[in-house]
Amino acid sequence: MRSLTDSVANLKGVGPKRVADLATLGIDTIEDLLTYYPTRYNDFTPTDIESAKDKQKITLQGVVVSEPLLVRYGYRRNRLTFRMQVGNEVVIATFFNQPYIKKQIELNQQVTVMGKWDAPRRQVTGNKLLKEKADDRNEFGAVYAVNKHIRQNVLQSFIRQAYEEYANIIPTYLPETIRQRYRLMDRRQMIREIHFPQTQATAKAARRTAAYEEFFLFQLRLQAIRRAHRQEDGERILYHNDELKEFIGGLPxxxxxxxxxxxxxxxxxxxxxxxxxxxxxxxxxxxxxxxxxxxxxxxxxxxxxxxxxxxxxxxxxxxxxxxxxxxxxxxxxxxxxxxxxxxxxxxxxxxxxxxxxxxxxxxxxxxxxxxxxxxxxxxxxxxxxxxxxxxxxxxxxxxxxxxxxxxxxxxxxxxxxxxxxxxxxxxxxxDQLPAGRKPIQTKWLQSNQHAAAIHFLREQLKQGAQAYVVSPLIEESAALDVQNATDLYNQLSADLEPAYKVGLLHGRMGTEEKDEAMRQFKSGELQVLVATTVIEVGVDNPNATVMVIYDADRFGLAQLHQLRGRVGRGSRQSYCLLIADPKTDEGKARMKTMVATDDGFKIAEQDLKLRGSGDVLGKKQSGMPEFKVGDPVADLKMLQIARADAGNLLGMSKWDQVDENQPLVLYLKRHELETHFD
Known part of the structure; x- marks a missing residue:
């Protein structure tokens, strides 16, 4: 009996090597293969060159009207040109460093060229040539994320084979009322149209269904966990109220x-x-x-x-x-x-x-x-x-x-x-800081203002302050032109000692070395601690009032906010200096945000806008779901609707006994949730 949990080895042409190759893409089962969605689509729909703009990416369909000419120049460099009749106009098609294309071009043959349009010269610089006639292929083609083990055409053929053989057992998870309310496809149609769309419109509709389904299923799982925990017999912790009040009253x-x-x-x-x-x-x-x-x-x-x-x-x-x-x-x-x-x-x-x-x-x-x-x-x-x-x-x-x-x-x-x-x-x-805490004053300096930063640091040290100096790297890197902790330590030691003692802390040090460096800093034996992001969380020294972060544009906003939070923990005024020469608009926006606010929630919202959901929590660490289609930021409204719909379904009496909800019941069981339903 066939099942979507079958191994991909059940497909024709998938032997042990192909199984291993597909596994490198996270594809082990038929379900994995069918839900390995395209990252984008090649639109082969011909462009009207009369309305095409200069430098626009276009698709031209026409007939070859001249023999292809290949000219070689420089080391392994070449240019291939030919003329093609597009409607009533003859245009020049040029391909650089793709000499093998010459064999694919024949006089009077219909071809499709995808590339960049040069409007003044009426020519296209091609990056892809297709020989098939328009009738032989879809004008809209899926493109997948692949690697050196699996080629596009191989992956596409396996997906098509899997769909043809297993389509009749693909369950539809979304209840009909929800599908009708939002005009969504059933799951079988959605999978077909997301992989083999005839038009851009059908692909878009399929992806919309897939995004909602992802959000709905994820929220259903989370809320099923929550309801299960609420219905389990937890520990009633009947603490001693008077004892607890006495403890709280004894705090300093x-x-x-x-x-x-x-x-x-x-x-x-x-x-x-x-x-x-x-x-x-x-x-x-x-x-x-x-x-x-x-x-x-x-x-x-x-x-x-x-x-x-x-x-x-x-x-x-x-x-x-x-x-x-x-x-x-x-x-x-x-x-x-x-x-x-x-x-x-x-x-x-x-x-x-x-x-x-x-x-x-x-x-x-x-x-x-x-x-x-x-x-x-x-x-x-x-x-x-x-x-x-x-x-x-x-x-x-x-x-x-x-x-x-x-x-x-x-x-x-x-x-x-x-x-x-x-x-x-x-x-x-x-959402409130302890009384007496002063907002940290943050300033952004260019690297050519390094001397001013050291002068400010020295002045603060004279007043009895302690300082963190943070670098993104431990040792010098040939690949990155950024400050490193070892060099900074040597440089600051030369600049500040013997008047002020400088220490070094980084992740490659042993536990005892790290503990000793932090002990010396906390006790005041060290006035300056040069460190990597090992101090991002947890290190607490109320006397530290200066944070200097080199190459600050190398850090994300959340990380910068965490680093800055190592100072400002006492009643004295604290400062954070960001030294950075960001090359991108995003890097500049991060620096401006840090200067403008020290409200962590505002910073987090800005981080989300700048980077998207993928990096804010760090997916690999956080368990943050890697949605295949849905984007929790761009599709926030859809996420909220799916959350409400999942809650409403679970709140219905005997929802798990309704016939059309059985695929959902099986889905939850398959995800090993010991749930209890109303």
Whole structure:
């Protein structure tokens, strides 16, 4: 019995080598092949040259009226020209460095030339020649992303074969009411028209259907997860309210109104009989860590363990030290679990965790490895949430009996991405900085103003400040003409020592070296720390008030905002100098945005506009869905509609028992969701 999950090896002409070749494109099954959508289309529709503009890309169809002439010049350079009759006009077609085309050109033969139109000279510089007659091919042809293992025509033939053999079992996921409401195709028609369109209009309609389907299915999965968690018996964390109030009252500062609001939202969730699944967003320095500490303390007063997962050992170590200090004198026992532990330390800690001897475990991905067991895990916190995908979030929550989950991020996420990547979560936002914090003053300097930057740095150091100096590279690169940390360290050491001590910190250093560099900087033994982006998150030194970023245009806006957030953490005025000579409009726009605002959410929205959804969170790290057709930014309205439609469907009584919804039920089961439906 045929299935779309069949291997591509079932197709004629696909042997073991072809299977491996297709796998390099992420194609393993028939489903993968049918949903490997074109990146663009070649439009072979002939252009009317009377209305064609100069330098426009055009398609000319005509009859060859002169023998092709090949002229060779220079080293391996050549020019091929011939004349062709297009309507009532004879035009010259020229091809550079494609001598093999000569064999394809015959007098009185009809050809199609695609290329750039030179209106004054009435000639076309071709890049593609097609010999077939218009009747023998579609005027609109799909073009796919391929590599050295698979050619266009080979991939196209496999897709056509797969469609011909499996078309009759392609299910339609979208309910008929939705298809009619938005004039969408059924899935079989959509796949046919997206791969083999007759016209631009049909291709566009098919892609519109595919985009909506992607959004709908993704939102259906997220909301099914959310509903399933809401209906599972979570841990009711009945914390000791008086004890919690005493802990909060003992803090050396007053919580901001935003922090109080968020603490109430989290504590309310923790008392509910279902799993908390909440995202905590807060700009750099807004005080997320203390909110997390309050949630941890609440869980521990109720007899539960808590776990906090950070993306790097540096950040995990910092959290462990900071939390140990916050919980000094309480019954919270903090442990650090990372890959750097010796085998004996690792074994002893795992035993202590399983027995419940430690009640707060801070760590990296080591927290979710096989063999790691908890005595009574009630609260799971992930920091720098954008570094973890849905699967990693799920792995950590599966370490306990439905523990409450709090995800934190200091990377402000535009609403567009929040509803895409975190649609299964409730969202809390700390939109207020602690009292006494002054906005960081940011200035953009050209590289020829380097001396002015050093002068400013020296003046600030004289006043007792400390400074970070950031470079995008560790060592000199032949490929990139940018500052590097090692050179900067040597240069600044020569400029500033012995009056001021300069240190170096980068990712290739060992853990002990990194820790020692940060300890010296925090203690004031170092006045300047030259670093790569290893200090992007987590490093906290309230006395550091100057941030100098070299080749700032090499960084994205979110990263620049994170780096800038390493200063301005105390009551003194802080400064950020961006040294950059951006060559592109986008690079200049990034610098202007950084100077104009220090509001992380405004910066995130601008980043989204400049770069699109693909790079803002970093797909490979974040679990951000790589939609094949839909664009969450350009198609935001469609995404929001699909989200509402998915929610409405799941909210219907016995929706999963309706015949036309069975493909959707199977789809959710295939994605291994243990869902419970109303």
């Amino acid at each position: 500062f007053e919580l901001t109104d935003a922090q109080k609001r968020v603490v109430n939202e989290i504590c309310r969730d923790m008392r509910q009989p279902y799993q908390m699944n909440r995202l905590l967003q807060g700009d750099v320095g807004s005080g997320k860590t203390i909110v997390a500490a309050i949630a941890i303390y609440a869980a521990i007063t109720a007899g539960y363990q808590a776990a906090l997962m950070a993306p790097t050992e540096i950040l995990a170590g910092q959290h462990a030290k900071k939390l140990a200090k916050i919980f000094e004198g309480t019954h919270v026992q903090v442990a650090l679990l990372t890959g750097s532990l010796t085998a004996k330390q690792h074994r002893e800690l795992l035993t202590a965790m399983k027995r419940g001897d430690v009640n707060l475990i801070v760590g990296t991905h080591a927290l979710i490895q096989d063999g790691v067991e908890y005595a009574n895990l009630g609260l799971v916190i992930t920091d720098e949430q954008h570094r973890f995908g849905v699967n990693q979030r799920q792995q950590l929550r599966e370490k306990g009996e439905h523990p409450d989950v709090l995800a934190m991020t200091a990377t402000p996420i535009p609403r567009t991405l929040a509803i895409t990547n975190y649609g299964e979560m409730d969202v809390s936002i700390i």
